Amino acid sequence: MPLHMLAEGSNQTIPSLIHDLTGLSKARISKGNLDSVRPSTLKKMDEHQQRWLENCLEDPEALAHAHEKIATAPQTKSGKTASWAGWMHQLEVLPEVPLPMSKAVALTIDELTEALVAACHEDALAKFKQVLLSHIERHGAAVSISGEAGFEHGTEQELKELQTLDDWAQTTVFLKKFVDTLYWDMISTLDAEWNSHYFSGRQERSLFPLVMVRVQDGLLEGRKPLSRKNIIFRPSRRLLEFLYALLFYMRYKKWPNGAPGPQVLASILSKPGAQEALSNSDVSNYFDGSTKLTLDLVYDHWGQMRQHLSLDKNGQGPGLPFPIVMLALHWQTLLVRDKGKSFLLPDLERYNLLWNHRRQQWEAQQSAQGEKLPHASPKKGEPIEWPAWMLSQSSLSS
Numbered sequence: 001m002p003l004h005m006l007a008e009g010s011n012q013t014i015p016s017l018i019h020d021l022t023g024l025s026k027a028r029i030s031k032g033n034l035d036s037v038r039p040s041t042l043k044k045m046d047e048h049q050q051r052w053l054e055n056c057l058e059d060p061e062a063l064a065h066a067h068e069k070i071a072t073a074p075q076t077k078s079g080k081t082a083s084w085a086g087w088m089h090q091l092e093v094l095p096e097v098p099l100p101m102s103k104a105v106a107l108t109i110d111e112l113t114e115a116l117v118a119a120c121h122e123d124a125l126a127k128f129k130q131v132l133l134s135h136i137e138r139h140g141a142a143v144s145i146s147g148e149a150g151f152e153h154g155t156e157q158e159l160k161e162l163q164t165l166d167d168w169a170q171t172t173v174f175l176k177k178f179v180d181t182l183y184w185d186m187i188s189t190l191d192a193e194w195n196s197h198y199f200s201g202r203q204e205r206s207l208f209p210l211v212m213v214r215v216q217d218g219l220l221e222g223r224k225p226l227s228r229k230n231i232i233f234r235p236s237r238r239l240l241e242f243l244y245a246l247l248f249y250m251r252y253k254k255w256p257n258g259a260p261g262p263q264v265l266a267s268i269l270s271k272p273g274a275q276e277a278l279s280n281s282d283v284s285n286y287f288d289g290s291t292k293l294t295l296d297l298v299y300d301h302w303g304q305m306r307q308h309l310s311l312d313k314n315g316q317g318p319g320l321p322f323p324i325v326m327l328a329l330h331w332q333t334l335l336v337r338d339k340g341k342s343f344l345l346p347d348l349e350r351y352n353l354l355w356n357h358r359r360q361q362w363e364a365q366q367s368a369q370g371e372k373l374p375h376a377s378p379k380k381g382e383p384i385e386w387p388a389w390m391l392s393q394s395s396l397s398s
């Protein structure tokens with residue numbers, strides 16, 4: 001899924017992305033079984049990646065930093081690449097934004113995934129079930145870190161259901177819900193930890209839901225759509241609204257009265273590599289998904305918003321909230337299906353339970369560090385009062 005996230009951000013297919021990153025031909029990639037690539041080919045891939053990095057990062061300091069990141073990337077106990085922990089590792093900025101909780105949760109999931117995949121390769125259903133059972137008994141509904149007690153241990157019914165599964169089809173049905181639990185546990189951990197650093201501990205709520213799918217008011221309660229437009233508010237739209245509101249808040253110390261519409265954003269944003277301003281319809285195309293919002297476009301538009309709000313002077317204002325951006329771009333495909341005709345809504349009550357659990361862990365972690373460093377300045381400031389228009393959410397639980 002980290003690869004899918006990166007592909008969404010660059011508007012590429014997975015084979016195209018892997019081709020760019022490795023130099024392997026798309027024909028070879030389409031054959032699959034990439035673990036069987038010959039040592040000589042692996043060497044060529046490594047040389048290709050070095051050239052790719054050098055082309056992307058002309059600044060020697062940035063290139064050295066990238067090499068250090070690669071060299072210190074997390075691995076599983078077997079020495080294999082830890083995909084999710086590696087993504088958390090990329091987001092970590094030391095010493096300002098350490099992510100030990102997120103990396104620990106992600107690494108546990110990476111190692112669990114590796115063990116489950118190995119059991120699949122062996123066609124060993126009993127082994128597969130035992131790996132799952134051991135994980136659920138050890139961790140419960142959320143990955144346990146630092147040896148602490150698990151959060152909501154698996155119910156007797158869940159454990160009994162797992163033990164009675166007798167074929168792969170039944171196990172797959174059970175696994176789907178379990179994988180959802182792992183995914184949202186990991187995302188809520190990053191939400192609690194990264195955002196707590198980014199906002200200096202001032203936010204008192206989960207923030208990633210602010211760029212999830214939002215449904216037109218009343219639709220979930222059975223009301224007929226007020227308009228065929230804006231039946232859903234896509235993550236790409238909500239991301240642009242969030243970024244504008246955040247910079248507006250940093251500039252004026254207050255929130256805009258409402259979400260910026262196409263006319264407001266069109267007066268600020270311009271087309272990439274050109275001085276030509278976006279039209280209202282260009283922005284509307286971002287909103288309804290007709291034009292794919294990519295990472296490069298977000299970088300461009302973030303800079304244009306900063307300049308418009310005079311935040312580039314003296315380096316004022318926050319840096320781009322990268323995890324929020326990447327997840328919004330990821331969710332514009334993961335949570336929106338069939339060109340917007342169907343969509344997925346997470347259970348936000350459940351998500352916020354997980355977030356509160358991780359937030360408490362983060363605060364305990366900060367308190368422990370404060371005791372070791374008694375002269376350190378307090379991290380937490382006055383809570384941020386988020387505007388009502390931004391907090392309107394759509395949840396499965398509603």
